[in-house]
Amino acid sequence: MIEEEDDKQKNIDEELEKSEKSEDxxxxxxxxxxxEQICEGQKIYTLSTSSIIMSSLTAGLEIGFSYMLLCSVFFYYSDSLAVESLFKIIALVYPLGFILVVLGQSILFTEQTSLLTLPVLNRQHSIFSLLRLWGLVIFGNLLGGCLIAFVLVWIGPQLGIFDTKTIVKIGEHVAGFSLPVILVSAILAGWMMGLLSWLVTSSKDTVSRIIIIFLITATMAFAGLHHSIIGNIEVFAAFISGPEVSLGTFLSVEAVALAGNAIGGAFFVALLKYRAFVNNVG
Known part of the structure; x- marks a missing residue:
């Protein structure tokens, strides 16, 4: 049985080696x-702990630019549009932070979830090493998000680009669902982010990558799907801005969103894409 599995893995590795990019x-x-996805994932496993934390911290900070813009747009049009319409319009500016993170190659948990799972599926790393890496990335992303939330909660009202009422409304909107709904919503968001990583790898130029990132993240925002990293900023900012969002609400929403995103990226993208390939290998 073990020999059969080893032979199967050898065949998979040989097929992957044959997959060389053709110029034509x-x-x-x-x-x-x-x-390419497995190779990219492998590179992250070779990084030092400090490099992973700094890169993921940077991603958490950079995602804050999406939050700054969506708060600004929400506030600017709040007197002329219904609240329901405002939550749809902000989908147009939601992708900015993701474009900065993905093209800048900072480590974002939801984009890297499937990427980091593939080397484990290919028997190059253990589940323990995957969970350790996920933990480091999540820590850096959440810390960066909380830091930028403190900055934006102060600077937004000072510049007059949005107010505390806007911050609280957005946070309440994100957190205002039952935990089962948030879980399924987050699974769908994780699925889409895994596909984003896959499609970005499949594209050959920067313009097409920007279009892919915009389409997928704008769709997530328009549908109101729960993304654990920018959602961390949205709910945490509301938590530190007033009593409407409690610490318990913030922690429970964030925990469920993280779990859902991980399931969506690891299972619906990494596992299914990998199995679709290896099932054709003799």
């Missing part, structure tokens, strides 16, 4: 994308 090809094959 209009699109990358499934194997080419999978190989």
């Amino acid at each position: 090809s209009q699109a990358k094959s499934h194997g080419e994308i999978l190989k």
Whole structure:
């Protein structure tokens, strides 16, 4: 049995090695994308702990620019549009932070969830090493998000680009669902972010990558899906701005959103994409 598994893994590795990018090809094959994803994931496993934390901290900070813009747009149009319409319009500015993070190659948990899972599925790393890496990335992302939330909660009203009422409304909106709803919503968001990583790898130029990031993250925002990292900023900012959002609410929403995002990226993208490839390997 063990020998059969080893032979199967050897065949998988050989097939991945054959997946070399062709200059004449209009699109990358499934194997080419999978190989690049595994290689990218492998590189992150080789980074030092301090490098991973600093890169993920940077991602948490940079996502804050999305929050700054969505608060500004919400506040600017609050007198002329209904609240329901405002939560749809902010989808147009929601992608900015994601564009900065993905193109800048900072480590964002939801974008890297499936990427970091693939080397484990390919038997190059253990589940323990995956969970350790996820923990470091989540820590850096959440810390960066909380730090930028403190800054924006102060600077927004000072510059007159949004007020405390706007901060609280957005936070209440994100947290105002039952935990089962947040879980399923977060799974869908994690699924979409995993696809974002896959599609960005499949694209060949910066413009197409920006379009992919915009379409996927704007769709997430328009549908109101729960993203654990920018959601961390949205709910934490409301928590420190008033009594409407409690610490318990913040912690429970964030925990469920993280779990959902992890399930969506690891299972619906990494596992299914990987199995779709290896099932064709003899």
